[in-house]
Amino acid sequence: MTCTLENHRTELVALLSPVFASLGSEVLPAGSVEASNRILSQDLYAQLPIPAFTNSQMDGYAARSADLAEATPGSPICLPLGFTAAAGDPQITLAEGTVSPVMTGAMIPAGADTVIPVEESVAGSFPDLVRAHQGEPHGSAEFTAPSEPGRFIRTAGIDLEAGALVAKAGTRLTPTMIAALVSSGLREVPVRRALKVAVCTTGDELSDDQRSQGQIPDSNSPMLTSWLHQYQIQVRTLQLPDDPARFALAIDALQEQVDLILTVGGISAGAYEVVSQALSPLGGTFHHVAIQPGGPQGFAQLSQAAVLCFPGNPVSALLSAELFLAPLLRQFNALPEPAPKSYPLAGDVTSPEHKHQVRRGVIKDGAVEILGPGSHLVHDLARADALVHIPIGVSKLSAGQQIETWSMNV
Structure with missing residues (x-):
């Protein structure tokens, strides 16, 4: 079954909103590194005036x-x-x-x-x-x-009087907000508990032993771990084989330790799609989203954790995270939505008319050069500094045409 990008986003909002709402809070020292960029879980009032x-x-x-x-x-x-x-x-x-x-x-x-x-x-x-x-x-x-x-x-108190509201619940603790909290006499801050995520990569082909034929390094684990850390998420990683029974056992144990399980690979139309084989009997949903790359997508709600399923090619995995998970994490972390910038195209671009294509680009000499569409082009992904969305219904864009781009890898 095929669905649109917008419909799949709506499904994931329904899946993950209860996860975010159930996290509870923890108390951290107001001036600690751990408090940086965390989200307040309650309103805070000044104990001292500023200046004191x-x-x-x-x-x-x-x-x-x-x-x-x-x-x-x-x-x-x-x-x-x-x-x-x-x-x-x-x-x-x-x-x-x-x-x-x-x-x-x-x-x-x-x-x-x-x-x-x-x-x-x-x-x-x-x-x-x-x-x-x-x-x-x-x-x-x-x-x-x-x-x-x-x-x-x-x-005394010309900036803020004692007893005045310093910050409302849901405020992100920027460096300047931390300074205001400390200056107002607050030594501890209640913050939302950090989201705990397990990144599970799948595939018998994943190995650090490059001498074995048919083996490849697991680049998805470090890539997604680094990507998740920017959202103040506690991440653990697990590498699982193409064995549905062993996969199901590992996932069952994991759900007691994390809030969200992020699987990578094993959801396409092949014969050894371990994730869909293990989670479909548990109520998992798997379908094709009309995007390229990253068409295969899935999700499941287990008894104790949500599961989000991305395709295994590195480009598809990262773009899935950017398209479907990042908007929710930005909202959860009180971060602004990125603003697009407009550039002329450096050359002609074609796109499948029936799919929403997400292309990587490089900004050079005031124009955007569109890179290849392949989901295996990891080096192109690394050197890209822009994302370009080509919507359904558009099959060709001409050189010089203005197009909106979103920053990446910066």
Whole structure:
């Protein structure tokens, strides 16, 4: 039975949406590498304001604006120095009629309402400074202009008040969002549990022993593992022979350990199609989708895990992942849909009119060169930097014609 690309996508949404919804959550340190790009499982509220306290935006002098109101170039005002406020110091108090040297990020001394950058003082630089409990302050600073209240002062909570919403459930923890969470006093974050996927490649021909005739290396396992890792997925791999009984036993054991089983190979029209032979009696669905490459597709719902079945040629396997699994994983990980770019074709292209063809391309000299359609062309797949969709009903595209492309391998 043949179905359209859109219909098969709809089937997989129904298959995988319950899997994503059932994952639950786990708690991770807010600033950990493990939290990066994970998805919040509940709304989070600030425990601290941002900034946590009122602090200086500049290296300069904390002062009372009233003390400098009459300063002019012709009649400068000279004020004695108080203690210095450095970043990390407890708050000090500004004595009346003095200025306190203050460093960027330091707490504004109590009583001060303005900061004059050090370069705006007559000297243009700091003299010898004394912090609290390190002796008695000495020296003075001279100023030739007023400084209005609030100048170069970052007020506590001006960015976010304590108790305010920092991030809603479903938010992806980007590097900047992690910074906001940590800055708001959150030490731990509840995130959706990572999806666990088993990649199962099939075929008696898969072997690392290249001296044996008829054997090929298993390139699908490392390729799909690397591809899945970009979506924060925990991946394990398993290589299975063309034996339906052994395959069924392995899958049955796997479903207790993972959320999704991704099989590669064994679903075409040949005599040794182990995946379809093992899963069809369990309610698996296998059909031909009107796409090229990657026409054979399948899926199954077992008692404890979903199974997604891709064809075995590497190009077909990866394009199946891009076409059918990636949109769901992007939605699950709160990632934007990729935006296409338009390029002229470098040459004429033909396509089977009754199939949606997905071709690889190389962007060169402002045009897209379409590569061969073969599903075995692994090196072409590696050097491609664009995907081109040629829809059903289109049999030929001419050189120079504009076509939309989607980035890949970048």
